[in-house]
Amino acid sequence: MTSSQSTTAAVASGAKKSPKLAKGRGTRLGPWPVVVLCALIAAFSLIPLGFVAVATVNAGWDTAVAMVFRPRVGELLLNTLKLVLITVPLCVVIGVGGAWLVERTSLAGHKVWAVLLAAPLAIPAFVNSYAWVSAIPSLGGIFGGVLISVLSYFPLVYIPVAAVLSRLDPALEQSAASLGLGPWRVFFRVILPQLRIATAGGALLVALHLLAEYGAFAMIAFDTFTTAIYDQFRSTFNGAAANMLASVLVLFCLVLLLAESKSRGSARYARIGSGVQSNPRRMALGLFQIPSQLLLMAVSVLALGVPLWHVGRWVLAGGATIWEGPVLINALLQTLGYGLAGAILTTVLAFPLAYLVIRHPGPFSKLLEAANYISSSMPGIVVALALVTITVHNVPAIYQSSFVLVAAYALLFMPRALVNLRAGLAQAPVQLDEAARALGKPPLLAFILVTLRLSAPAAAGGAALVFLGIVNELTATLLLAPNGTRTLATQFWSLSNEIDYMGAAPYALLMIVLSAPMTYLLFVQSKKAAGQ
Amino acid sequence: MTIQPNNSPAHLQVSEIRKSFGGTDVLKGVDLAVAPGRTTAIVGPSGSGKTTLLRLIAGFSAPDAGRIALAGSEVAGAAHWVPAHKRSVGYVAQDGALFPHLSVGANIAFGLPQRGKAAALRVGELLEMVSMDRSYAKRRPHQLSGGQQQRVALARALARQPELMLLDEPFSALDAGLRVATRRAVSQTLEQAGVTTILVTHDQAEALSFADQVAVMRDGKLAQIGSPFVVYTRPTDRATAEFLGDAVVLEAWMEGSLALCSLGGIPVRRPPAQGKVHLMLRPEQIRIATGGPIRGRVVDTDYFGPETTVRIQLEPMKGDAEHPLDPHQPVGGEIITIRHWNAMLARPGTELSLKVVGEGVVFPWSD
Numbered sequence: 085m086t087s088s089q090s091t092t093a094a095v096a097s098g099a100k101k102s103p104k105l106a107k108g109r110g111t112r113l114g115p116w117p118v119v120v121l122c123a124l125i126a127a128f129s130l131i132p133l134g135f136v137a138v139a140t141v142n143a144g145w146d147t148a149v150a151m152v153f154r155p156r157v158g159e160l161l162l163n164t165l166k167l168v169l170i171t172v173p174l175c176v177v178i179g180v181g182g183a184w185l186v187e188r189t190s191l192a193g194h195k196v197w198a199v200l201l202a203a204p205l206a207i208p209a210f211v212n213s214y215a216w217v218s219a220i221p222s223l224g225g226i227f228g229g230v231l232i233s234v235l236s237y238f239p240l241v242y243i244p245v246a247a248v249l250s251r252l253d254p255a256l257e258q259s260a261a262s263l264g265l266g267p268w269r270v271f272f273r274v275i276l277p278q279l280r281i282a283t284a285g286g287a288l289l290v291a292l293h294l295l296a297e298y299g300a301f302a303m304i305a306f307d308t309f310t311t312a313i314y315d316q317f318r319s320t321f322n323g324a325a326a327n328m329l330a331s332v333l334v335l336f337c338l339v340l341l342l343a344e345s346k347s348r349g350s351a352r353y354a355r356i357g358s359g360v361q362s363n364p365r366r367m368a369l370g371l372f373q374i375p376s377q378l379l380l381m382a383v384s385v386l387a388l389g390v391p392l393w394h395v396g397r398w399v400l401a402g403g404a405t406i407w408e409g410p411v412l413i414n415a416l417l418q419t420l421g422y423g424l425a426g427a428i429l430t431t432v433l434a435f436p437l438a439y440l441v442i443r444h445p446g447p448f449s450k451l452l453e454a455a456n457y458i459s460s461s462m463p464g465i466v467v468a469l470a471l472v473t474i475t476v477h478n479v480p481a482i483y484q485s486s487f488v489l490v491a492a493y494a495l496l497f498m499p500r501a502l503v504n505l506r507a508g509l510a511q512a513p514v515q516l517d518e519a520a521r522a523l524g525k526p527p528l529l530a531f532i533l534v535t536l537r538l539s540a541p542a543a544a545g546g547a548a549l550v551f552l553g554i555v556n557e558l559t560a561t562l563l564l565a566p567n568g569t570r571t572l573a574t575q576f577w578s579l580s581n582e583i584d585y586m587g588a589a590p591y592a593l594l595m596i597v598l599s600a601p602m603t604y605l606l607f608v609q610s611k612k613a614a615g616q
Numbered sequence: 617m618t619i620q621p622n623n624s625p626a627h628l629q630v631s632e633i634r635k636s637f638g639g640t641d642v643l644k645g646v647d648l649a650v651a652p653g654r655t656t657a658i659v660g661p662s663g664s665g666k667t668t669l670l671r672l673i674a675g676f677s678a679p680d681a682g683r684i685a686l687a688g689s690e691v692a693g694a695a696h697w698v699p700a701h702k703r704s705v706g707y708v709a710q711d712g713a714l715f716p717h718l719s720v721g722a723n724i725a726f727g728l729p730q731r732g733k734a735a736a737l738r739v740g741e742l743l744e745m746v747s748m749d750r751s752y753a754k755r756r757p758h759q760l761s762g763g764q765q766q767r768v769a770l771a772r773a774l775a776r777q778p779e780l781m782l783l784d785e786p787f788s789a790l791d792a793g794l795r796v797a798t799r800r801a802v803s804q805t806l807e808q809a810g811v812t813t814i815l816v817t818h819d820q821a822e823a824l825s826f827a828d829q830v831a832v833m834r835d836g837k838l839a840q841i842g843s844p845f846v847v848y849t850r851p852t853d854r855a856t857a858e859f860l861g862d863a864v865v866l867e868a869w870m871e872g873s874l875a876l877c878s879l880g881g882i883p884v885r886r887p888p889a890q891g892k893v894h895l896m897l898r899p900e901q902i903r904i905a906t907g908g909p910i911r912g913r914v915v916d917t918d919y920f921g922p923e924t925t926v927r928i929q930l931e932p933m934k935g936d937a938e939h940p941l942d943p944h945q946p947v948g949g950e951i952i953t954i955r956h957w958n959a960m961l962a963r964p965g966t967e968l969s970l971k972v973v974g975e976g977v978v979f980p981w982s983d
Contacts, residue, residue, distance in 0.1 A: 515710075515711070515713040516715055518674070518676050520715075520726065521676070522674055522700050522701070522706065522773070522782075523701075523772065523773070523776065524701050526701050527701070530701070538715075538716065538717055
């Protein structure tokens, strides 16, 4: 029996399994060294939030009010609000519409479109911004911000929605049809409601990215909280001002989290019952085939074509002179080094958390998940600000050391590793561990031979996604990197800031090349993970 | 297998075992003895603690109190606990728990001390032991049917020649047809291997057909232990009776060894109480018979193919001059459910004559 079958069987026969579940319930926290470790990791992951809270309290009420209620903050607030309120719905329309066309209609070439719509994720937003500024030098303001954000982030909605659509049980649609609903009403009354969780999750991710993004908006001189915090910090090192802006930003993030969890509600759309599900039926597009193709083509040209064309154009125009061997190789090696170190550390830190959550579910593991959920929404700028301030004041020995940078990466990308590890550990039920012990293997060996071995692919997948995140990370790297550090992202950034677009092109190209396989991996994984 | 005749004749001895999780007492003092080479089924409803007991015997967790001895040596006691991997115990989980990353052969060889050729040879033997072709060794677990997976899990557990085999609802995930066939195959294999076996199940029919000894578990205690025949025909309380199969329970008046009820006087061996009692009969003890002493009218029926479930309203008892009614005798009118093979005989509204075969079982009255 495959595990997905046994999962559905467990759902179907919940009562039958309850004595087994009952054993994991309640006070059994898990092995205490793991519990202690997890508590430490969770505390570590809450550092940025704690920092913002403490900074706000330390600033005092009057200072806080004075810093927060001023025209500049109002302007930033308006910019950020406009950005979120325009971009998120557009991303949802493109993401859900695209996913539906690809997964549920007779769209010609749907397999190619499926990949093309996910592909923009391989282009970092600040590279996208650079390409569009090359195309339209006057680009800026809310229009520029929305344009670049939508084109960079709609795959965050498209990928999860497409994954759910491809796994949605067609029996539900058939039932609806047999209850007298036509295809359009089936779409709006049955399919769309089932996409709610995936859509809300994707929309939350888009919104959090909008709040956290620095490079893309700085490039077109569009001011958001994040760019303002960065400028404030860089220009004056004025702690209180940057910190207060950061606490407003964090408040924003927490409100978003709350809104998303409210919209998610307690609904669960698991497929109930066992048996094999048939393949979904595709709706004939008919006359809409050509308009659909044109629409998707337009999206792909804007999101993929424009950035690739301009990066390619600069690379060609620059010729051999822009490939400064030693500098480039150095940046590449440093990026790979940080990527690997960060990926390994993050996965190792995430493992005990995932282990407790899967193997010892209970109030404590719920608390861990909540801590992780909250810290996952912290923008890079806040994480960087927290770590800079804390290391400067409390542990100057490690200030601006690569250790702190890797720790920041772990804070930022822990959720990616955790999601994968959880799925992987769920594939390695504790019964297998017990079977190995009953066959004479000591607990540790049984754990290594079975659980670790079975979750290794998921751990590798999670590590790869963390690596992808680190390669494209700009904000925290700019603030935290030790002197002399040049990653692909920071080198690209400093060159394009000097308007050396030609010189920056090879770095952009390398980041895209490094990201492409990881993006494909993410795309493939999403198909497998849907429904879990 | 070590035999310790003078120490204790039981191969497995469980004494006064207690276990609680988060303040809930799951096992409240369980005693169980299993003789060498015999099969015991622990049967009980969900949440009765049967799986917990099995896991304590396997060594996956330690009891809060009590003692477990295997082949004469203590594996769990006051100051002593042997973990699973050091006990000679085989374990087959509900879904087989085959390692998905290993081939069937590697799964079976997992616990073997041998490597290479010797292991491959032993794997072949074990596959044959569970009636599977040696060529299956190269397959992957997901390429097997549910029944085959369970047989491989059994072969894997048998590989180390355990003292004791523990089966945790190993057939419940299988389809009805496959379940019976797999159960028979597993039971034969274990019998040939002569392994002492404990089966945990919530399926009473499975427990009764599989085991030499049935232990009925309820609310963290063993309510009754005995041979399948005894626990089915002579359950010690009403809950056990109703758990082990369909039961007709009637109000009755116990006098000596005769229970008076609306089915007449039913003989009872060793009644635990006199006066007002509950009388339990198995439906198959009540037969439709022309000229039978009891009369009833068919209320409705349920057709199952080979047999029909018939609900019958019993006719109220009327005494006459020669046979005056005992003043304590219940007057009848109850509706009982029996089974009959002939659907034509029992149509709603039909008047039927019934007779009772064999003895009844009596439980003290409770409201």
